Structures are given as C-alpha cells and as structure tokens.
Amino acid sequence: MTNGSTIYADYQATTPLDRRVRERMAPFWESSFGNPHSTDHVVGWRAEQAVRRAAASVGDLVGADADEVVFTSGATEANNLALLGLAHRASPGRRRILVSAVEHKCVLAASGSLRAAGSFAVETIPVRGDGTVHPAALAALVADDVLVVSVMAVNNEIGSVNDMAAIAAVLAPHGVLLQCDAAQAACAMDLGELASHADLISLSAHKMYGPQGIGALVVRRQIQSRIEPLFHGGGQQNGLRSGTLPLALCVGFGEAAALFRGGDSAGEFRRVAGLRDRFVGLLTTGGVSCRLNGPPRGQRHPGNANLSFEGVNAQDLLGALQPRLAASTGAACSSGIPEPSHVLTAIGMTSGQCDSSVRFSFGRFTTPEDVEAAADLVRETVRRLSQETTA
Numbered sequence: 001m002t003n004g005s006t007i008y009a010d011y012q013a014t015t016p017l018d019r020r021v022r023e024r025m026a027p028f029w030e031s032s033f034g035n036p037h038s039t040d041h042v043v044g045w046r047a048e049q050a051v052r053r054a055a056a057s058v059g060d061l062v063g064a065d066a067d068e069v070v071f072t073s074g075a076t077e078a079n080n081l082a083l084l085g086l087a088h089r090a091s092p093g094r095r096r097i098l099v100s101a102v103e104h105k106c107v108l109a110a111s112g113s114l115r116a117a118g119s120f121a122v123e124t125i126p127v128r129g130d131g132t133v134h135p136a137a138l139a140a141l142v143a144d145d146v147l148v149v150s151v152m153a154v155n156n157e158i159g160s161v162n163d164m165a166a167i168a169a170v171l172a173p174h175g176v177l178l179q180c181d182a183a184q185a186a187c188a189m190d191l192g193e194l195a196s197h198a199d200l201i202s203l204s205a206h207k208m209y210g211p212q213g214i215g216a217l218v219v220r221r222q223i224q225s226r227i228e229p230l231f232h233g234g235g236q237q238n239g240l241r242s243g244t245l246p247l248a249l250c251v252g253f254g255e256a257a258a259l260f261r262g263g264d265s266a267g268e269f270r271r272v273a274g275l276r277d278r279f280v281g282l283l284t285t286g287g288v289s290c291r292l293n294g295p296p297r298g299q300r301h302p303g304n305a306n307l308s309f310e311g312v313n314a315q316d317l318l319g320a321l322q323p324r325l326a327a328s329t330g331a332a333c334s335s336g337i338p339e340p341s342h343v344l345t346a347i348g349m350t351s352g353q354c355d356s357s358v359r360f361s362f363g364r365f366t367t368p369e370d371v372e373a374a375a376d377l378v379r380e381t382v383r384r385l386s387q388e389t390t391a
Helices: 019-029 042-062 075-088 105-116 135-139 164-174 221-226 247-262 265-285 314-321 342-346 351-355 368-390
Strands: 006-008 069-072 096-100 121-125 146-150 177-181 200-204 215-219 290-292 304-309 357-361
Touching: 006 368, 019 247, 042 069, 042 200, 042 215, 042 247, 069 075, 075 105, 075 146, 075 177, 075 200, 075 215, 096 105, 105 121, 135 164, 146 164, 164 177, 215 221, 265 290, 265 304, 265 368, 314 357, 314 368, 342 351, 351 357
Parallel strands: 096 121, 096 146, 146 177, 177 200
Antiparallel strands: 069 215, 200 215, 290 304, 304 357
C-alpha cells in the first residue's frame, strides 16, 4: 500500500482505515447521528442500539459480553483505567503490581506513577531473549499480596506473542488479576478465548483497520465494582467511564472487529507473514548485513520485521528513506525520546544494536509490489550509508 507516493510499512503504528469500516460509519456522521445517552426520543434510542451492537462485536472479538466492554479514547486510556482504577480500590493486603519488562510505555508510566506515590511496589517481570514472559519467571514473583499482573499479548516493537493461558494459570491460585494490553493482537492471533484468561483487556481500533480515537477496556463483569473511574460525570458505561460516546467511532470499531471474526483472518495472517518473510529474504540474500530482533519469523506478529543493520544508524536510515518509505524505530508514542528502546534492551541487545534497529510492519493492504520496492529501497540506502560511514 502507498500513502501518496510513499510505501507504507508502519502498520504497527497505525493501520489504514478499511473501506468497509468507513462505509459502515458514514451514515452515523450524517443521517443516523444521535446521542446514545439521550433516552427520551427515538434518535437517541437508535444511537444507543448502534453502540450496543458495536460493543457486542468488540466483545465477541475476545470472547466477552457487550456489558463487559468499556469504550475509551484508545488503548492508552484503557491501560491507565485498568491499572489506576484497580489500584485506587485495592485492598490493603494487595500492594504489589507486576509488569513485564517489555510493556507499552503507557503501562510502565501508569504503574510508575503508583510507585512514585509510594502506594504500591511495582516489580518488573524479566523476559526471555525472544521477548516473551516465561511462566516460571512469573511464578517466582507471584504471591498473595500481588494485585495485578500486566502482560501484553503481542509486543508492539518486536512482535513477540505471549502464552496468555499459561500466564493466567500461574496467577489463578493466588487470586491475582491479569491485565492484558492486546492492542497489537487482533492482527496477529485469534483472540476468541482471550477473555477466559485475562480479567482486563485493552484494545485500540486504529491498530486493527478501524478509526483513530476509539479503543476499549474489556472488564470481566465480576470485577467491575473494583475499578475506580478516571473520569466523573454522568456515570455512563456502568459508571466506569463518564462522557458522551462518539457514535460513529464506536460503530467503526465494531465493524473492524466484526471483519476479523467474520473473515478469513488466519488466511490473512499467512499472507502477511509471507510478505514479511519475502521482505527479510530479499534483504539478507541481497547482501545487506541485518539481524532479525526478537523471536523467529514463525513465532511473532505476522507483519513484524524488527531489523538491526550493522554499522548503520536507524535514524539516518529512516531519514534517507524519506519520503519514499515509511517505517519507524519502534513505538510511535516514544518518538523523539533520545534513549535506547526499553524492549530491545530487555532482550539483551546493546546500545549500538538498538541504535541500528528499524521496525518494518506490513498488513492487510500491503502488496507484493510494495515489498519488492521497499526491499530495493532499503538495500540501496543501507549500502550507500555503509559506504559513507567507511569512506
């Protein structure tokens, strides 16, 4: 897929809006508008029904019910609501929080704020060289004084896929809650049983071909009373998140979720993985010295190729590729932060290797022609930069 004249290879930063999602949303910007919380007339009733259908679709994606879906502005808000909301109503006997070393920045920042306030001990779960949490490492840290464990389903930088069922099994004997950032997971795995393992699940529509500005926290019904809302107002969404819901965005999110549950997602994952593997193969067989960071190709997000290029600075490479190719050095939310990736550092990479790493990510609208052209551009640019460095 191209954005203007730019080949787009940054699907893990944001995905293009699927045409079918846009068409489903269109009436709700125009003739079918309404406030879903207006309970006195038919326009409001219809809007509420549309939101309920969207919530049911999002819930179905992860194996949850509609009344367990809390719409938010995105996964960042959802992660904050999960961790801060639980912490604010936690019992005195549960004052520890465990987070994996490769969690999204918003999870690290939210839990870090609790540590800074002196109200919780926040501990890091180490990860293996492929970026996944080993259940035995988690078991060594878990005890009955832990409130919640936060482990993402699929990593946003290196595409590692965690075994959420195994992680949940470690926590169950201790009554510890499991919070899962699944923002990247819809494009990487079948999520149909995730709600049977995780108590809280964060999702983001724009990571799965839906609109930007809408996400959700899926909260197991039995624990909803244990969460203090971040926003106070009209008490919408079971009192967990006040405010008027953006009707069209909710509808778009619901449609994006429905496309994953109703289509051939497994076939799409295989196709995208094939394109990713073709891209990596073209680079490695074309004389480019690069290394795939994280797990093997068959055990990661199908569209993810996080590569380090020996002797080449990643920022220089990305700059030289503009405006022909869009990729990134890692999480979009961390752009501009002058420090090595905490994800790459956690899997044992050196500062130099981190500085030479670029995340390429492909998806639903990537074509074989895109991959061929992208590989040619990267190969040509890496060679030129390497020559300039050694000259």
